[in-house]
Amino acid sequence: MLLTLDLNDPRPLHDQVAGSIRRAIAEGSYAPGDRLPPARDLAGALGINVNTVLRALRELRDEGLLEFRRGRGVSVLSRPDARAALQEAARELLAEADRYGYGPEEVIHIIRELS
Amino acid sequence: MTFRNPGRGDIPAGAGRTGSAAGRSGVPVRGRRTALTVAAVWGTLVCAALIAAPLALRDRLPDPLATHWKSAGPDSAMSFGAGLAPSLVVWGVAWVFLLVSAAHGEVLNRRGGRAGWWGFLVGGSVFALGVSGSILLANLDVADWRQAAMPGWAVPAVLGTAAVTGALAGYLGRGEPDRPVEPGDAPAMRLRPGQRAVWAGRATNRWLLWLSAAMLLAGAVSGAFLVLGAPVGETVWAAMLPLLPLAVIVSLISDVRVRVGPDGLRVGFGPLSWPAFRVPTGKIAWATAERRSPIEVGGWGLRGLPGTGRLAVMVRGGECLVVRRAGGGELVVSVDDADRAAALLNAYAAEEAAA
Numbered sequence: 001m002l003l004t005l006d007l008n009d010p011r012p013l014h015d016q017v018a019g020s021i022r023r024a025i026a027e028g029s030y031a032p033g034d035r036l037p038p039a040r041d042l043a044g045a046l047g048i049n050v051n052t053v054l055r056a057l058r059e060l061r062d063e064g065l066l067e068f069r070r071g072r073g074v075s076v077l078s079r080p081d082a083r084a085a086l087q088e089a090a091r092e093l094l095a096e097a098d099r100y101g102y103g104p105e106e107v108i109h110i111i112r113e114l115s
Numbered sequence: 116m117t118f119r120n121p122g123r124g125d126i127p128a129g130a131g132r133t134g135s136a137a138g139r140s141g142v143p144v145r146g147r148r149t150a151l152t153v154a155a156v157w158g159t160l161v162c163a164a165l166i167a168a169p170l171a172l173r174d175r176l177p178d179p180l181a182t183h184w185k186s187a188g189p190d191s192a193m194s195f196g197a198g199l200a201p202s203l204v205v206w207g208v209a210w211v212f213l214l215v216s217a218a219h220g221e222v223l224n225r226r227g228g229r230a231g232w233w234g235f236l237v238g239g240s241v242f243a244l245g246v247s248g249s250i251l252l253a254n255l256d257v258a259d260w261r262q263a264a265m266p267g268w269a270v271p272a273v274l275g276t277a278a279v280t281g282a283l284a285g286y287l288g289r290g291e292p293d294r295p296v297e298p299g300d301a302p303a304m305r306l307r308p309g310q311r312a313v314w315a316g317r318a319t320n321r322w323l324l325w326l327s328a329a330m331l332l333a334g335a336v337s338g339a340f341l342v343l344g345a346p347v348g349e350t351v352w353a354a355m356l357p358l359l360p361l362a363v364i365v366s367l368i369s370d371v372r373v374r375v376g377p378d379g380l381r382v383g384f385g386p387l388s389w390p391a392f393r394v395p396t397g398k399i400a401w402a403t404a405e406r407r408s409p410i411e412v413g414g415w416g417l418r419g420l421p422g423t424g425r426l427a428v429m430v431r432g433g434e435c436l437v438v439r440r441a442g443g444g445e446l447v448v449s450v451d452d453a454d455r456a457a458a459l460l461n462a463y464a465a466e467e468a469a470a
Binding site: 001002003004005006007008029037038040041042044045046047096099 | 307309310311312313314315316317372374375376388452455459
């Protein structure tokens with residue numbers, strides 16, 4: 001599983017991890033039924049505490065995206081709905097805009113221009 | 116982040132997720148029909164010979180048969196059936212395995228796989244025929260199994276003939292060379308500054324996991340009997356003790372975890388992901404996802420020849436991460452979703468080269 005974290009992202013780490021997993025599922029990289037790597041592996045790869053990853057996984061379970069099963073680990077239950085996927089993309093857009101010195105209001109203005 | 120996978124024949128686009136299922140039955144393989152026909156006919160003939168020859172000679176054989184020799188002479192005997200069944204069983208298992216792997220697998224897709232497949236088919240049958248034939252010859256026309264003499268050259272002759280015919284068959288059956296994989300085939304990915312991307316994946320082999328569990332159980336039972344006092348056959352239980360360390364080794368190779376990060380590649384063995392080895396980003400030239408089969412690397416487990424720079428961590432056939440080292444040589448690791456791992460490794464290797 002490919003996860004990306006933004007080093008400049010002000011959100012708490014578990015939110016970022018959850019967002020990264022949500023996007024991987026939304027993009028179709030992982031389909032319902034696919035198994036996620038163990039939380040320990042994800043934490044080791046990201047160089048963060050395993051509890052942070054577990055907290056992200058629990059958030060996603062509560063959203064109905066993931067399923068925890070004894071002996072089988074964590075697997076994808078369903079795709080996030082369109083709104084959640086768009087929210088994740090918008091969040092990234094805002095972060096990217098921030099890097100270029102654009103605030104949310106200016107981003108909204110750009111979107112208005114496009115549509 | 117963008118993710119690009121140049122169109123290649125061997126890995127269908129999006130193989131990342133469906134890797135374990137992709138290519139298993141899809142693309143038709145040239146030469147598969149010939150291979151299956153030859154294997155079916157030849158294997159049946161070998162089975163027939165392994166059954167018919169002892170039956171035809173039964174009147175001229177002692178009962179029981181000498182089946183095992185030491186330098187001084189035969190040291191164990193078995194009944195007619197039990198003495199000759201092993202070579203039939205060994206060949207039968209190998210034959211069915213080769214048939215199934217050619218019919219459902221992708222072993223014939225690559226030159227190494229074809230050479231190994233044909234080599235095992237011919238070499239294995241020659242070995243089974245040789246073992247059975249030498250036992251028959253040694254026992255032929257002797258009154259009692261203790262008089263059966265096995266010449267000292269028989270074992271090396273059988274092994275040598277099997278190896279030579281197997282190698283020859285592998286050479287003749289190797290077919291066209293594989294299309295060379297070039298750096299342009301490597302999947303790529305663009306990392307944005309300030310982004311930290313990591314990948315975690317694994318490969319598991321349920322058969323090896325069960326095998327390891329069975330060995331662990333057998334080893335533990337034998338150990339318990341030895342400690343508590345065995346009702347029968349202490350030597351048998353003692354002989355089973357080595358299964359305990361073997362079970363650990365098999366479990367290490369039944370489940371492999373792979374991580375890719377800015378530092379490079381980490382491959383961890385077993386359920387604990389330990390022991391592990393690392394390949395730093397600086398030592399990686401480029402990586403691809405390719406399909407490899409155990410037959411072409413010489414089997415399951417950790418495979419490689421010292422000095423060649425080639426190493427394979429073969430957990431199961433199919434999708435593998437293939438890493439070309441900067442100093443030459445390649446590392447093959449079976450893992451699901453290898454396409455993404457390769458793309459990320461390439462991105463970090465390119466960053467390292469630019470730095």
